[in-house]
Amino acid sequence: MSIDELDLDYRLLRLFLTIYDEGSVTGAANRLGVGQPTVSHGLERLRHIIGDPLFVRSGRGISPTSHADEIVGRVRALLQDMRNLSRVGVFDPDTADHAARFVLGTNDYEVAVILPALMRHIRSCAADIRLKVVPVSGSDQIVALLRDGKIDHAISLQLNGKFGDIAQQGLFHEHMSCFYDPAHHDVPPDTPDRFCAAVHARVMLGNNEHSAVDDLLQAQGRTRRTVLQVSSFASVANLMGGTDVIATLPSRLVDGIMHGFGHCAFPFDFPPYRFSQYWHVRNAENAAHKWLRGEIFRIAKRLA
Structure with missing residues (x-):
């Protein structure tokens, strides 16, 4: 034999x-x-x-x-x-000899709204946890980066389309508010006429030139005059202060990037929109990744 x-x-x-x-x-x-x-x-x-x-x-x-x-x-x-x-690994954030490295794709809205609480929690853990944050925008880029392993995780608006190898979990809904410098507006832009009469800034992420706000106005036979376009929420806050420019932005920025600005409800019927977290299915059972997703979900539920 x-x-x-x-x-x-x-x-x-x-x-x-x-x-x-x-x-x-x-x-x-x-x-x-x-x-x-x-x-x-x-x-x-x-x-x-x-x-x-x-x-x-x-x-x-x-x-x-x-x-x-x-x-x-x-x-x-x-x-x-x-x-x-044959075993799913164990990750204990309270154990000093455990370690995890994450690359998180997101934009500065999520950096302002979700990541401060996440970072504080990470720094309270005994494990060696390190986070790299990179900018992303648009469904195609997020899906490609997750598939290529260039990012481990993403937080973004609801992606368009269905992707069999990309898992997702809804986090919270958001709605629009109008922000302005109260020193340059005697009354807030809280009616359709006052809103359309104002001069505007808008945030366009990545190479996107499509604005849902402009589409809504066009459908109602209205327009707005946009005098400033930037690629980040932090930029619009820095540039519109001390001017008469207003910006229509996600409402939760009021406690962060847009702190100190006046704000009012967006004076049109604009449906709430959802933010979700995304990951590739190859990381679905990874213990450290499951921990990260759980922490992000827990933080997001406080925003709901």
């Missing part, structure tokens, strides 16, 4: 360790819950595969050979690696 190293399997390696630890074929059989002939047959197979007796008689028991002593550490490590292949 031809036997080579490819005949090694988990059962034979476990058999070797059990005999080694018990110092007895009978003891190994009892520990494994099998008959002594089964252990003896397995040991004989091991001897043929490895090319060494592995154990020799010593008094009333058996002793490992020098080769068995040499390989036992590697066999233990190999068995542990084999066990790990």
Whole structure:
């Protein structure tokens, strides 16, 4: 019968360790819950595969050979690696020897609204958790970056389309508000006429030139005069202060980027829109990633 190293399997390696630890074929059989002939047959197979007796008689028991002593550490490590292949890893944020690295794709709205609480929580953990935040915009870019593994996670507006390999979880709904410098507006732009008469700033992320607000106005036969267009929410806050420019922005920015500005309800019927978190299915069962998703969801529920 031809036997080579490819005949090694988990059962034979476990058999070797059990005999080694018990110092007895009978003891190994009892520990494994099998008959002594089964252990003896397995040991004989091991001897043929490895090319060494592995154990020799010593008094009333058996002793490992020098080769068995040499390989036992590697066999233990190999068995542990084999066990790990069939187990979802464990991540404990309160354990100092645990570590995690995340690349999170998002824009400065989520940086302002969600990430401060997430960062405070991360820094309260004993584990070595590191977060890299990169800008993203649009469904195509987010999906491509997740698929390529260039980001681990994304927080964004609801993506358009269905992607079988991209998982998602809804976080909260948002609505629009109008922001303005109260020193330059005696009355807020809280009616359709006052809103359309004002001069406007708008935020357009990435290469997007499509504005849902302008589409809504056009559908009602109205227009607005946009004198400033920027690619981030922080920029619009820095540039419209001290001017008569107004901006229609997500309402939750009032406590962060737009703190200190006047604000009022957007004077048109604009439906709420949803933010979600996204990840590739290859990370679905990763313990550290599951922890991150749970923390983001917990923070988002406080915003709901």
